[in-house]
Amino acid sequence: MSALVVAIDAMSGDFGPHCIVPACVSSLAEIPSLHLVLVGQAPLLEELIARHPSVDRARLRIEHASDVIAMGERPAQTLRNKPDASMRVALELLQEGRVQACVSAGNTGALMALSRHILKTLPGIDRPAMVATIPTSRGICQLLDVGANVDCTAEQLYQFAVMGSVAAQALGMSRPRVALLNVGTEDIKGNQRVRMAASLLQRATALNYIGFIEGDGVYRGLADVVVCDGFVGNVLVKSSEGLVAMINGEIKAQFGRNIGARLVGALALPFFRRLKTELRSGAYNGASFLGLQGIVVKCHGASGPKEFQGAIRRALAEIQQNMPQRLHGRLEGFLTNH
Amino acid sequence: MSALVVAIDAMSGDFGPHCIVPACVSSLAEIPSLHLVLVGQAPLLEELIARHPSVDRARLRIEHASDVIAMGERPAQTLRNKPDASMRVALELLQEGRVQACVSAGNTGALMALSRHILKTLPGIDRPAMVATIPTSRGICQLLDVGANVDCTAEQLYQFAVMGSVAAQALGMSRPRVALLNVGTEDIKGNQRVRMAASLLQRATALNYIGFIEGDGVYRGLADVVVCDGFVGNVLVKSSEGLVAMINGEIKAQFGRNIGARLVGALALPFFRRLKTELRSGAYNGASFLGLQGIVVKCHGASGPKEFQGAIRRALAEIQQNMPQRLHGRLEGFLTNH
Structure with missing residues (x-):
């Protein structure tokens, strides 16, 4: 099986990296072909990862992003004012083809707005x-x-x-x-x-x-x-x-x-x-967000580690199903002939 | 306790009078101060009531209404075209003060439209x-x-x-x-x-x-x-x-x-x-419908006899709470001062 690479908005959710890092460590142990890119404040993430000395660092990379989008922020503001937010940087990795999916437990409205802005929707959606x-x-x-x-x-x-x-x-x-x-x-x-x-x-x-x-x-x-x-x-x-x-x-x-x-x-x-x-x-x-040119999975803000792992599994399933391409192929007929 | 009189849209619901008549008989046995007026096709209702010889007919009256409103009928049409529908006749009994509440398991939209037309809403609603x-x-x-x-x-x-x-x-x-x-x-x-x-x-x-x-x-x-x-x-x-x-x-x-x-x-x-x-x-x-000048309780169309009895109990509770008058008294202050 080829490598599956997922970007994680590691600063997201009500419990942030303290919940997400252990979830990622468990997912890596569970799925040997999985690679993760944790996006967020590098010093904090390094410290949290260091608590798990057995983790395979070859499959766990950190991408620094200094800013965080809060749960109550207006989506339009996050578009304008937060170029270095972890959510945005994670979506940019996906847009650049450096990862195959993105998982976030952050602000739904912001994730929607940033996904549409960075990844774009499929034609007809x-x-x-x-x-x-x-x-x-x-x-x-x-x-x-x-x-x-x-x-x-x-x-x-x-x-x-x-x-x-x-x-x-x-x-x-x-x-x-x-x-x-x-x-x-x-x-x-x-x-x-x-x-x-x-x-x-x-x-x-x-x-x-x-x-x-x-x-x-x-x-x-x-x-x-x-x-x-x-x-x-x-x-x-x-x-x-x-x-x-x-x-x-x-x-x-x-x-x-x-x-x-x-x-x-x-x-x-x-x-x-x-x-x-x-x-x-x-x-x-x-x-998951359907209709984007890329795979984005949203966890509820109150997710615990087990639920975050579930979201990573969902992202992997969509990578294997080749979801955006599959949708793209089917949409044309449906959306032009009605 | 003084008599409590409730009009029943006896032709309503998916199972009609075959379900509603037994429910009414049980309610009369359960609540000694209850009087019911069954509105619908008299011959059919008489026949169904005759199956319960022990029922106290002094507390169970039939009001004939020849027509029935179907579940899929448009509310606007029922307003115009069905002057003798059981639902309408039941609401008219309420409007005339001959009963204190009305219970129906019929078409929600029609019940809403007829209730507003016949009973009117409370001022400000x-x-x-x-x-x-x-x-x-x-x-x-x-x-x-x-x-x-x-x-x-x-x-x-x-x-x-x-x-x-x-x-x-x-x-x-x-x-x-x-x-x-x-x-x-x-x-x-x-x-x-x-x-x-x-x-x-x-x-x-x-x-x-x-x-x-x-x-x-x-x-x-x-x-x-x-x-x-x-x-x-x-x-x-x-x-x-x-x-x-x-x-x-x-x-x-x-x-x-x-x-x-x-x-x-x-x-x-x-x-x-x-x-x-x-x-x-x-x-x-x-x-129940709140905001009308009268007590109207709606059962789901698929109600069985037990659930219809529950609706009759709800109607009685609202009679005892004097709900429309209570609402009227409180609404004025709320709705004018905001």
Whole structure:
């Protein structure tokens, strides 16, 4: 296997390099063909790496970047005022072809703005979409957008449907069922945007568009690709994560009371832990930006090391799937013939 | 206790009177002060009631209405073309003061349009909101809107916040924490509508506005009232219900495998059944329309008899809380001083 090189925005996320460096060290140990470029303040990164003497430094390089983009900064400002921010430098490495993907747990809006500015979108794509893989009762579902685009036009929802379908095909599905998230399944339901997107999709014969889907249908596994604007998708994934955490907490509280109940808890909790991880990894961590001329994976700011590792794995999968090229090849037919 | 009289749109919902009549019979048995007026096709309703010979007919009256509004009908058409629809006749009974509340499992859009047309909104309210009570890890939360208004202005979101706060106070909370649902908690996050609504709410000193909340914060119980547009709220409640159903299914599948696991299942399932009921009753059934000059409770179309009974209980609670008058009394101060 040839070398896989990923740039890491090492200063990003709520916990910054103190969380990201150990995640990178673990990923290097897990994946022998992986090379990482940690982008950020070199002295700090060197110090944190030194705590792991067994790490293979031949596969772990530091690229100095003096500045950091904060979580609350306005995307437009980060474009103008931070030429040496770790996020920007990591994306520039990708644009220059020195790495094959970029992973960040930073400010979503800034990552979106910088990615579009530095990498550019694929021809025919107005705005990239953040896609998450979520578990369903029948397998998995590609949900997009999950937060990069809080307002979307019908045309953008159409583009998301096309990109989601190609992404699902890359995962081995031959004819992914594509649905539009709505408040009901009847034609008259929803707002104008979603109804206009539906009429665009009905005409796209190359897509397996199955119509509207409601929130419960997502987890019932009625579609392989579910399309919505980033506000709705973000609320869906985050509320799901909150609900699982609540159930988890109640199970713990209920089943800690006596021996029988404790047994239940002991047996049930691993299941919940797994579900929580699946939801987090789909929802919060390792959501990728589709539609860029390059592979960018976004972790939730609150990611822990395990979730950051999940995002690195997601980036590797997209490198192996050759995602941007695959999308580029499929988009032309879809976006010109509708 | 004086008589409580509720009009039932008996032809509504996916299962119609075959589900609603048994629900009404059970509710009458459960609540001695309850009187019901079943609105719909009299011969059919008589036939279905005759299957319950023990029912107290002194408290169960039929009001004939020949027509039915289908789930896929356009609201505007139902306004013009169906003067004798069961939903409309039920709302007219309410408007005439012959009943104190109305319950329907019918077409949400039609119920909204007919309610506004027949009952009118309270002064200062542009559009009523559908509010659901959902469980959180710290208690309950009033979520609005959950599907009556798929597009909302900032001003409408502000009005929803005020109405939700009054509704939470009616449930005994002295200073309900009000939050706006968003994709992040930083000021710059979200779309223009939500940021404008935030600036309106920041100036409303009589409200306990605590800022933006993310999807996970809803179930973490960070607010008592969560405000969003009806598209987002509908997706939140329905996806939550789907997620719980999925977890329930997995628990059953996992824990059916051996004796130890079966024990777990037997102990865990009642918990999930309760949670599912709580979510369904909050989300799908018994969401009330706030902001009308009258009490209207909407059940999800797929409601079973138990959920329809829950909606009748919700209607009774609002009669006892004197909800429209309570809202009217509080709205004036809120809506003129901001």
